[in-house]
Amino acid sequence: MASQDDFESQADRPTLAKQHLSAAVVAALEEPENDATTTADGPPLSKEAMQQITELVWDWTTTALAPDLEAFMRHSKRSTIGVEDVQLAARKNARTRQLVDGEASRLKEQKQAAREAKARRGERDD
DSSP, X not given: OOOGGGGSOTTHHHHHHHXXXXXXXXXXXXXXXXXXXXXXXXXXXXXXXXHHHHHHHHHHXXXXXXXXXXXXXXXXXXXXXXXXXXXXXXXXXXXXXXXXXXXXXXXXXXXXXXXXXXXXXHHHHO
């Protein structure tokens, strides 16, 4: 089934992507368990500070991360960016690498569980 995003004009896609990224950054900054909305001294981040962090993340994503991911994809002669490309992009930052590897493991386990459930359903149908 097609999503609403599929019908957005090409010019609107970057705007939509930036809005989604902005929402994700703000949500991450506001997560209570991360307590990322406070500095070392404890005061909360202002709305302007959150906007500047969002701009920084957008600029880094579009000027550094995306080109690296595309280069890794092309180098391995694939047409889609894969988990291994993201892991390679995260290799220089230990904490980022840890987070990416953890998420990759979680997704792999989820995919394996779905395969096993499908196999069990297939066995029951026989």
